[in-house]
Amino acid sequence: NVTFGYDPDNPVLKSLSFKINSGEVVAIVGPTGSGKTTIVNLILRLYEPQKGRILIDGIDLREIELRCLREQIGLIPQEPVLFSGTVMDNLRIAIPHMSIGEIKERLRKLGLEEFLLKLPQGYDTRVVEGGKNLSVGQRQIISIARALLTDPSILILDEALSSIDPISEFMIQEVLKRSLQNRTCIVIAHRLSTLRLADRILVVVDGRVVEEGPHEELIKKRGVYSRLYETHFALARAQ
Numbered sequence: 001n002v003t004f005g006y007d008p009d010n011p012v013l014k015s016l017s018f019k020i021n022s023g024e025v026v027a028i029v030g031p032t033g034s035g036k037t038t039i040v041n042l043i044l045r046l047y048e049p050q051k052g053r054i055l056i057d058g059i060d061l062r063e064i065e066l067r068c069l070r071e072q073i074g075l076i077p078q079e080p081v082l083f084s085g086t087v088m089d090n091l092r093i094a095i096p097h098m099s100i101g102e103i104k105e106r107l108r109k110l111g112l113e114e115f116l117l118k119l120p121q122g123y124d125t126r127v128v129e130g131g132k133n134l135s136v137g138q139r140q141i142i143s144i145a146r147a148l149l150t151d152p153s154i155l156i157l158d159e160a161l162s163s164i165d166p167i168s169e170f171m172i173q174e175v176l177k178r179s180l181q182n183r184t185c186i187v188i189a190h191r192l193s194t195l196r197l198a199d200r201i202l203v204v205v206d207g208r209v210v211e212e213g214p215h216e217e218l219i220k221k222r223g224v225y226s227r228l229y230e231t232h233f234a235l236a237r238a239q
Contacts, residue, residue, distance in 0.1 A: 001015045001016075001017055001051065001052040001053075002015070002016045002017070002042065002049045002051065002052035002053070002054060003015055003016070003049060003050050003051040003052055004038065004042060004047065004048075004049045004050055004051075005050065006038075006047075008050055011050070011207060012035045012038045012207050013035045013038055013039070013042075013049075013207040013208075014206070014207040014208055015051075015052070015208070016035070016039070016052075016204075016207060016208060016209060017052075017209070018202055018209050018212070020184060020186065021184075022184055023182050023183065023184055024184060024185075024199050024200065025180055025184075025185040025187065025197055025198050025199045025200075026185070026186055026187070026198060026199065026200050026201070026202060027186075027187040027188075027189045027194065027195045027197070027198035027200075027201045027202070028186065028187070028188050028189065028201075028202045028204055029189045029195070029201060029202070029203055029204070029225065029228060030203055030204035030205050030228075031205065031228075034204045034205050034206060034207065035204055035206075035207045036159075036188045036204055037158060037159075037188060039186075039188075039204075040075075040156055040158050040186070040188060042054060043061075043073070043154075043156065043186070044069075044070065044073060044075065044156075045061055045062075045066060045069060045070075048061075048062065056069075056072075056154075071150070071152075072152055072153045072154060073152055073153070073154045073155075073156060074147035074148065074150055074152030074154070074155045074156065075147060075156050075158065076140075076143050076144055076147050076155070076156065076157045076158070077143070077158050077159075078158055078159040080131060080139045080140055080142065080143035081143075082127050082129070082130055082131035082134075082139060082142060082143075083127070083129065084127065084128055084129045085126075085127060086123065086124050086125060086126060086127065087116060087119060087122070087123050087124070087125045087127060087142060088100060088103070088123040088124065089127075090127055090142055090146065091103055091107075091123075091142070091145060091146050091149060093146070094146045094147070094149050094150050095149050095150060098149075100123075103149060104123070106149055107145055107149070110145070110148050110175075110178070110179055111175060111178045111179070112141070112144070112145045112148070112175060112179075115141045115171070115175065116141065116142070116145060119134075119138060127142075137171065137172065140172060141171075141172065141175070144172065144175065144176070144179075148179050152183075153183070153184060154183075154184045154185070154186070155179075155180065155183055155184070155185045155186070156185070156186045156188070157176075157185070157186070157187045157188065157194075158188045159188050159189070173194070173196065173197060176197060177197065180197065185197075195215055196215075198214075198215070199214070200212060200213065200214060201213065201214065201215060201218060201225065203218070203223075203224050203225045203228075205224060210223075210224055211223055211224055211225050
């Protein structure tokens with residue numbers, strides 16, 4: 001029953017309720033302005049609900065120390081934040097206590113090292129501020145690697161694949177499939193093709209969950225999700 005608005009008199013989320021099970025991958029879809037990114041902002045405690053509660057393992061987020069909460073959450077945003085330095089410098093920011101050898105070993109186990117080694121100088125590839133000398137796909141791989149290095153209990157992809165080309169998207173999805181096993185994940189989806197990662201889909205319209213279920217079930221309902229899905233592929237064919 002979460003209600004929240006950046007302007008309290010104009011709520012974005014309206015008595016919103018849903019539950020995500022441990023280890024489940026849940027996608028949240030909906031029209032622009034429906035409240036998808038606002039949900040992420042509340043989970044990260046960038047804002048707090050005006051009404052209602054958000055619980056993790058039965059504990060109200062407001063009772064959890066902010067640093068402890070954010071250590072358990074990995075965020076992969078639509079626009080990766082990269083700093084001037086090398087690829088390794090950008091990775092070590094997330095886990096400064098780990099040695100370079102330990103970082104490489106963890107990335108190897110995650111199945112990410114092969115993608116990073118394809119960069120011009122591998123881990124030593126220079127990155128300009130914002131990663132402007134890299135492709136969108138390369139920037140996103142670094143962002144994903146940095147988030148997963150912290151081994152978060154909860155991973156959030158906030159429209160993380162919406163700006164990349166289809167080949168990079170497929171490559172990154174293959175990485176994520178391996179990395180999401182036994183990890184709770186919330187996918188804020190702009191491209192409906194990203195939904196292949198999800199166990200369950202929540203459809204949010206005007207700040208409320210109006211449909212939920214697996215892809216096939218929602219398609220059969222011929223409701224909001226089905227219309228969104230059909231519109232997406234009609235646009236893809238037109239392009």
